[in-house]
Amino acid sequence: MTTGIVYSPIFLEHKIGTHVESHTRLIAIMDFLKENGVLDDPNFKIIEPRKATIDQIKYVHEESLIKEVKEVSELAEKTGYIQNLDMDTSVSGKTYEASLYSVGGNLEAIDQILNGTIKNAFAAVRPPGHHSNSYKCSGFCIFNNVAIAAEYLFREKNFQRVAIIDWDCHHGNGTQDIFFNGSKSEHGELVMFNSHQDGRTLYPGSGFIGEIGSGKGVGKIINFPMPPRAADDVIEIYFDEIISPLLDEFKPEFILISAGFDTHHTDQLTYMGWTYQAPANYLKKIREKAKEYANDRILITLEGGYQVDKQAKAVYNCLRVLNNEDEKLIEEKPRISEDDLLNYINTKLVPALKEKLTPYWKCF
Ligand SMILES: [Zn+2]
Known part of the structure; x- marks a missing residue:
């Protein structure tokens, strides 16, 4: 069986000048995969994205947001100038189209x-x-992308239980907000595991352990704010102590991963201490749960x-793990975390998080 890689040059057309979220990020990834044999390996297959429909975007977004992205893209196209949706979110003439393909690429992979x-x-x-x-x-x-993918599984593929794991260094506040009261569809249960640099030290300033969801989503939002400089060992503690028992109880049928790679110790926007093998080692553990409950179904975005x-x-490392080539x-x-930091995680953060979740889960 093969591992899919969703990619298209359309994603480079969301070209926003000297912005740090640059199209060169994808070029570097694809060049590295080519140089290291992944793209010529029959175990990997490039997936051509399709456009998501507007109805699918509306699974999680209001019509006004969709209209704004479309109109601001058209303005950028007409004027030839990059436009801004807010202080740090920029739009090119092709952003609207690239965004539809970005979502649709995830749906095609599913x-x-x-x-x-x-x-x-x-x-x-x-x-x-x-x-x-x-x-x-x-x-x-x-x-x-990941929130729409989850709703697509519920609404069009009749899934009942989906887990989202967000390991970007910044808190996945948008996804959390969308699912704070549970899945948007009538049926379907969603659990979201966030891990990120502590919001007191990094954008967007949220993702604390008391944010656990409400209504039918109560207890299903889990936040693990890591102190700056936390290394690979900290994410393993989160998995073993919190995620593993919760997934054993929840039994997800599909695992979606919001994968940021800004936890690396050299990243220019953050202050974490992960190596570049840390996400892959984390993924190995997630893969075991997907094997047990989800028929191996993992989509990383x-x-x-x-x-x-x-x-x-x-x-590259994550792709090798997806393809069982550890x-x-x-x-x-x-890299290992300092003793004081590990002590804080083991004696303060983990017990406090378990205490927040105890009313909603039998495993703690
Ligand atoms: Zn990030």
Whole structure:
């Protein structure tokens, strides 16, 4: 069985000048995959994206947001100047179209996973999505790719239980906001696991352990704010102590991952301490749960990551793990967290998070 890689040059057309969320991020990824044999390997297949329909975008976004992106894109096209949706979210003449393909690429990957053409997939798409909520585009994001993918599984593929794991260094506040009261569809249960640099030290300033959802979504939003400089060992504690028992209880039928690679210790926007093999090692653990409950179904969607050479290596590593080639990981020198930081995680953060979740889950 093969691993799909969603990619199209249309994603480069969301071209927004010297912005750090640059089209060169994708070029670096694809060049690295080519140089290292992934694109010539029959175990990997390029998935051509399709356009999502407006009705599908409306699964999570208000019509006014869609209209704004379309109109601002048209203005950029007409004037030849990049436009801005907010302080840090820019739009080119092709952003609207690229965004429809970015969502649609994820939906196409889901279709191919479900019809057995591929086993799992990595969507190397832009623009990213996890900061956009139902009514506002923010933080370099346009349409919320992963949230629409989840609703697509509920509404068009009749899935009952979907897990989203967001490992971008910034809190996935848009996705959390969309699903704070549970899935948007009548049926369908969604659980979202966030891990990110502590919001007191990084945009968007949210994602604390008390944010656990409400209504039918109560207890199903889980936030793990990591102190600056946290290394690879911290995410493993989160998985073993929180995610693993919760997934055993929830039994997801599909796992969606919002994958940012801005947790790397050299990333220019953040202050975390991960290596470029850390996401892949985390993914190995997630893969075991997907095997147990979800018939191996994993779709990874690209979010942030601003040290382009390190991001390319991290993506390559994740693809090898998706394809069960753990021996082919490219690794840098391991990094471990300071004792004080680990002590805080083990004696303060993890117990406090469990206490918040205890009323809603039997496993704690
Ligand atoms: Zn990020």
